[in-house]
Amino acid sequence: MAGILDSVNQRTQLVGQNRLELLMFKLVGRQRFGINVFKVREVLQCPRLTNLPKQDKYIKGVAHIRGQTISVIDLSKATGGPEIQQTDDCFIIIAEYNRSVQGFLVSGVERIINIRWQDILPPPEGAGKSSYLTAVTEIDEEMVSILDVEKILNEISPVSTELSEEIVDETVGESIGDKVIMIADDSTVARNQVRRALEPLGLNMVLAKNGQDALDQLKAIDAECEHAIGEKVALLISDIEMPEMDGYTLTAEIKSNERLRDMPVILHTSLSGVFNNAMVEKVGAQDFIPKFHPDELATAVKKWLKID
Template sequence: MAGILDSVNQRTQLVGQNRLELLLFKLVGRQRFGINVFKVREVMPCPKLTSLPKQDKYVKGVAHIRGQTISVIDLSKATGGPEINPDDNAFVIIAEYNRSVQGFLVAGVERIINIRWQDIMPPPEGAGKSSYLTAVTEIDNEMVSILDVEKILNEINPVSTELSEDVVDDTVGASIGDRVIMIADDSTVARNQVKRALEPLGLKMVLAKNGQDALNQLLELAQGCSSIDEKVALLISDIEMPEMDGYTLTAEIKANEVLRKMPVILHTSLSGVFNNAMVEKVGAEDFIPKFHPDELATAVKKWLKVEELAE
């Protein structure tokens, strides 16, 4: 198990090819789940956990790992399942989301698989708002569920979407007229976080549930226009999305004569040098590791102002 992530640097080459690698794991029962390898720092047998007073009911305790104190979340209990016994050969997946590190307690870890984003589909329509799935795929003729980790983390430690007073400016929306901002993210929680953060700027926003949905909407809106920026002033897109990832979406936009003038901000929980290189490669205007309301709003104002000056 120690070597399961040894070749993670080689895996950065998959980014931008509309592919990813999933680390497969189990909670309680036979159902398999997946997490993007790029979010994972380390996988280890569950270390000794220390309980803290008034800790969240989904937090099993904290672990002291390589000089860092990390909260360990029972991923089964957090998604409505039975508790995982840390002493029962359980594992902890150390992962980084939104610039913070946390551990996820899982019952078992299997292997890493390479898969195309277009083979990862949105969850079934009947899943409902209470579902913790952000996507599903099929491996070995069995369904693998990809959890909406942003939703789980937001329920345990809600993220503030409020802007600082000096960032709030409700005249920004008026400055771009009837044009809208598009937000593309497969996580309902993440989409709404971005939307709420930008509402104090007075912007009109439309939402897309993944890269393919965003591209379809943009092409439809662009009909009869010489350039999409007549209707859509800016796109804010996640990177990890089923059917089409954010890098591929950006590349498609920049290769299309009608869409290419629209600025694109890639906004993601992934981090690392390779992301910055890919941002430049696909032609996105900006990259923001999410989620920081002031940083996002400042970037939006910057690119809308640049556009305004260009006109």
């Protein structure tokens, strides 16, 4: 797998182009899956795994890689499929989500493909493991499933959404009156995490399931405003990875729209390991908060609402 990842600088050229690169892999069976290359540190032949006492049932074991001990998750079992039995010919995808590094055990790794976000769609209703899918696409006339990794990780190690006492302040919502905060994220788990974290600020929130949905809602709200969107929407918090329209493109669309451009945008994403400030500057977002630390998110929200 040497050379499967190019430099981060090359990846940043995709910013604002509404494109991504998917690393395709298989679990048990013929079904193909994908993970954004931005999340991937490296791909390795599965090393010897060590079992730990009372480890989670989805953890296959831990591996010692480059001086770091990494939990290896059986991605098939964690999504309701059969356990991967033999690991000798398997691979682990070392990925960084939400400021932590995990290993995902997969049976095989294929190739990297470059694709438009428009070609990545929300999962169809009732599509088998739909509760663990965040999107689907078609490659070589076959469906490729993109897993809701944040849901998987939250089931293994739930994320706290509680704010520290000194951050809690219900008057924040009172200060902006009837204005709302919009939250755009394709993961139901992630949307609810943000919503729960910000509820102690007394905010009214509306939710969008991806960038296109957010833009459509914003334009519909703006059509009812006399002057600009800021009359009704005080702030947008957006994920970056979303089907149909990613957070970079959403931000660029907002900032190029005369009636929307003054609305602050916070990019809130699990792409913490490879993110750099050039991405925020290129699309014109006001801030970037890596997932998921509720105090940091709430503090940023208060800052851009001009609340001390």
